Amino acid sequence: MSASRTRAIVRALAVAGAVAVVGGALAQGFPADAATAARTAPPKVLSIAEIQRSQAKQLFSGGLAVQKDSKAASIVSDLTRQRRTADAKAIGRIASQPVAIWLGDWYSKAQLATVVGRAVANAAKAGKTPTFVTYAIPDRDCGGYSKGGLTASQYLSWNRAVADALRGHRAAVLVEPDSLAMISNCPSVAKARLPLIKSAVTTLAGAGIATYLDAGNSHWVTPQVIAPRLEAAGIASARGFFTNVSNFYPLKDETAFADRVSALTDGSHYVVDVSRNGQGWKGTWCNPKGAGLGKNPAVASGTTRLDATLWVKTPGASDGTCNGGPAAGTWWQSYALALVRLRAK
Template identity: 40%
Template sequence: MGFAPAPADTAPADIAPADTAPAETAAPAEGTAPAFWVDPQSAAVRQVAEWRRAGREADARLIERIAGQPQAVWLHSDGAGAVVRSQVEAAARAGRTAVLVAYFVPHRDCGAYSSGGARDAAHYRRWIDDFAAGLGSRGAYVIVEPDAVAQLVAGCPRADAAERYGLLAHAVERLKRQPHTRVYLDAGNASWIPDERRLVAPLRRAGIAKADGFALNVSNHQTDATSSAYAHRLARELGGGKHFVIDSSRNGNGPYQGPQAWCNPPGRALGTPPTTRTGDPSLDAYLWIKRPGESDGTCRGGPRAGQWWPEYALGMARRARG
């Protein structure tokens, strides 16, 4: 079962643009750790503006906990190169680094809530080439194909395993040609494939040797501690000193203990804000890869995968610590 439904590229049409970008888009002071870009036109930013106009000031302040944080931009349709270029150029103007997700592999999500992707292998290779060209020399953090490897390990009859591994290896190698680009191949989460040794050979087939490392917990809710312990075990099994990043966007209350724990679970909260200051030399960053407030799919009354869900976002922000 997939865990990383594709967010929409834009906010719903009925949410008006914000009047100003969040203050966090200012460039970081010289000498500080690398900082990530805050999208001034995200659905959360627009929601803040809409609720302020409607007099919902307290709710707007809560959503600012999301709007003010850097979050990944997901690319999952044709025309990726132009979108990537616009993102990395905007980030560069702010003196920051974009976080991007490549999410277009054929038979994406094995036909579940986030089904779709490229028509075939040739289409995907052209798409990745376009994505990479959009990066230019600006650089970015790129997460490669959430769920794609773990789904093969768990069982995905729709996908041809040999073809998918080859496409993932191509994506890693092609993206790493771009200067200043850090590439992390997705490795699922600590609850999906509990025995991390089962991921070693698949990740090697998918090109992990040429990546900077792997990503964990994308769109899931495992705690930072659980994910980090799992990541260190996996890194030891892989060898070569691989690093990793952790998606901490929605794990503030840990995983839901109930059915369909991955899909719009109740009672969740925002987690550790994005940062490269992790205190762990192997953990390159905590990132908000899944955009908090975007639905996992049409479960528990949610809209389709990737659509902004303001009341769900509000709950996560209200329950966030700090």
């Protein structure tokens, strides 16, 4: 086959989303020389316009990636060794699902390269798309249970490290949960925070990554309040926004809210966290009793602005030292088991 014919095949596959930019897996049935060319060619970096006009199934090529080395997976291994078969099976229902990978200020730039590199390599091997969450904004959580974050200068450099590690790979990044909605709780952070997030979005988008910005949830801020913040934070360079992260509201509440936000932000797409909303709102956002796992994560059909329902919050990770929980982000075994027991039917 001629070189020009090979390049034509590769270009056609790339447009259709069938070329895996990491790992080089091609659909069966195409000539071996085309497959070789696709593996050795530089990975395609999508432009902002391409990201925004793509169908959800193109952006989340192959479906959502499962993190094989997740905390839940390690717990399953421990329980199996202890012959706690029933508990291992229960936690396995969390470990078997794609859960977003959180990247926070607990990772140095060098560690980011390792963590992200391993995740995208594993996802590519499976022919799936990984989802990440950045969580290192200065004054994070306004001094609450998840307080922390980097300085402004550190944050910009840290985000460049995330972008460099993801460049050329198919991935989605949810940028800083609570960061925009929480301006209502601590308005003093707005002046510094909005341009920082906009810079992060611009940096990630420049690396060809689909990004989503924080829109809180359906019972926190109104569409009229959050839309201008999304605009100021750079949604024009993003794929869209996310809702319900680490919260418990039903999907119908969130999509109704998100559709209104979308209409105010030039038709932006969105994703919704359904990790723990199986039993709906239980009176508090912080380790509520009676919560259950939501429906399994899935990429949307593409007929609406909803791109995917995701498990963003790690089911089993504590919200903070409330209602008997350990520190925020710490694995809480009894709570994880309760989430599985009360999962959505």
